Amino acid sequence: MKFNTKTIHGGQHNIDPAYGAVMPPIYQTSTYSQTSPGAHKGFEYSRSANPTRTALENSLASIENGKFGLAFGSGLAAIDAVLKLLKPGDEVISTNDLYGGSYRLFTSIFEDLGIKFHFVGMENTKAVEAKINSNTKLIWAETPTNPMMNVIDIEALAKLSKKHNLLLAVDNTFATAYLQQPLNLGADLVMHSATKYLGGHSDVVMGSLVVKDKALADKLYFIQNASGAIAGPMDSFLVLRGIKTLHLRMQRHSENGRAVAEYLNTHPKVEKVYWPGLENHPNHAIAKKQMKDFGGMVSFTTKGNNYEDAIKFTEKVKVFTLAESLGGVESLAGHPASMTHASIPKEEREKTGVVDSLIRLSVGIEDETDLIEDLKQALG
Ligand SMILES: Cc1ncc(COP(=O)(O)O)c(C=O)c1O
Numbered sequence: 001m002k003f004n005t006k007t008i009h010g011g012q013h014n015i016d017p018a019y020g021a022v023m024p025p026i027y028q029t030s031t032y033s034q035t036s037p038g039a040h041k042g043f044e045y046s047r048s049a050n051p052t053r054t055a056l057e058n059s060l061a062s063i064e065n066g067k068f069g070l071a072f073g074s075g076l077a078a079i080d081a082v083l084k085l086l087k088p089g090d091e092v093i094s095t096n097d098l099y100g101g102s103y104r105l106f107t108s109i110f111e112d113l114g115i116k117f118h119f120v121g122m123e124n125t126k127a128v129e130a131k132i133n134s135n136t137k138l139i140w141a142e143t144p145t146n147p148m149m150n151v152i153d154i155e156a157l158a159k160l161s162k163k164h165n166l167l168l169a170v171d172n173t174f175a176t177a178y179l180q181q182p183l184n185l186g187a188d189l190v191m192h193s194a195t196k197y198l199g200g201h202s203d204v205v206m207g208s209l210v211v212k213d214k215a216l217a218d219k220l221y222f223i224q225n226a227s228g229a230i231a232g233p234m235d236s237f238l239v240l241r242g243i244k245t246l247h248l249r250m251q252r253h254s255e256n257g258r259a260v261a262e263y264l265n266t267h268p269k270v271e272k273v274y275w276p277g278l279e280n281h282p283n284h285a286i287a288k289k290q291m292k293d294f295g296g297m298v299s300f301t302t303k304g305n306n307y308e309d310a311i312k313f314t315e316k317v318k319v320f321t322l323a324e325s326l327g328g329v330e331s332l333a334g335h336p337a338s339m340t341h342a343s344i345p346k347e348e349r350e351k352t353g354v355v356d357s358l359i360r361l362s363v364g365i366e367d368e369t370d371l372i373e374d375l376k377q378a379l380g
Contacts, residue, residue: 003063003178004247010062011069012055024055026237048225052233056240057208060198063177063243064190066210068217070224071236075173075193076101077229078207080109082138082169082189084223088114091135095122095152097145097352099193100341102171106140121352122152123283125160132164141187142171143180144287147299147336147360148353149274151283154290158186167216173197173327178250179291183212194231196327200242200249204235249329252365253296256331259368260361260375261298269379271357274299296363297326299336302379307356310335314359316378319370326362331371334360 001010015024027050032043043049053071060069072078079102086092094106096119106117118131122141139161143152154170161168169189170182176197182190192198194206211217224230231239254277261275276287277294287294302309313333314322320333324340334340336354344354363371 001062006062007059007178007246008244011058011060013058015055024052024237024240026233027051028233046233047228047230050230050233050236052240053231053236056231056236056243059240059243060192060194060208061210063246064172064183064210065177065181066183066190067212067214068210068221070209070217070220071194071231071239072207072209072224073229073231074205075099075191075195075207076105078191078193078209079105079171080229081209081220081223081227082140082191083110083115084227085167085219086110086115086137089116089135090114090137091116091118091133092138092140093118093120093122093128093131093136094140095142095145095150096120097148097150097354098140098142099146099171099173100336100343102140102142104343121150122157123150123286125153125156128157129160132160132166136164136166138167138169140169140171142173144174144276144295144297146174146297147274147334147341147358149174149276149281149297149299151276151281151287151291153286154180154182154185154187161188162186174297175291175295176246176250178247179254179293179295183210185290188213188216193327194239195325197250197253198242198246198327199239200246200328201238202325202328202330204238204242206231206235206239249365250295251293253363254293256363256365256368256371257294257296257298260363260371263372263375264298264300267375267379269302271301271303271305274353298361298363300359300361301355302357302359305355305357307337310357310359311338313378317374318377319366319374320361320378326360328362329365331364331366331374332362334362336360 057069
């Protein structure tokens, strides 16, 4: 089955044996009747499994070309489940530019539980290898990174992780399975904040994991059930519906992303544009190799690196909405230093490029001319 068919039909068999509904019903139930203790129709309690969530988990596995999908109450809950595979004394190598909430989870929760984290620029595979020691268990990659849009060579990292017998996890939130399929490139695990492009309509918070290996899936399923941070049936329905148009939306996000990046790239007040589709992007070659297109996430800085100018821009936009999050049909603008990445100390974030004037745009699927007009007036 091709990707554009998988988004609609992938993993969807025998959806509604009761009435033949084309969409999986929202099974808004916590429990299921049994005819005798342990005799049931495959579902006994909705923390362990729920038919609407199962339909979504099968769809997730299908679009990522994996075998097992798991849906969680948020992206961070999904990351939390992965980290629970580790034991005190284990070490993790992570991208140095990553979502601020992931950084907070690593350094404020799991570091206290005895896990050690190394943050490195993963565009350089040698820098990753230099941090590997006998305690290293997991490589955590985010690509493109949030918000600097660095692109990491997944295939090179997969070779490295296999050589050292490590687990390679890729946060695929920005690219989605439409643009990039980490499992095909050798990663062991792919993670999503499904809140973003998978849901696609800014109306749900959810996370997901997809793996190929049964033993790894079993461990993660155990954690999902034992810790209980599951996705609810209504949210599962919404993300399943979102995935059905993922291929169409990502195509338009990428087209509009290009238009916005190219416009900003020629604007006299703009210092630098970060979008992997631009030929002057330092990782353009690897982006071209591992991604189908370059997506709708665009970051930029303004000349003079002035905090107040950035704030003024965010207050002036009209079609773009100033808001946290990304990946919905509507265009959003954010100021990472004071919003999504405020939990990262200033010295740390500035090392990776998250300076005061940095603006991150989630370019939506509106008409491109309205988006450019809006940027023009706000920058003016
Ligand atoms: C790249 C990335 N990973 C993970 C997360 C966390 O996901 P959630 O907000 O669904 O918990 C986010 C949220 O913005 C993100 O952008």
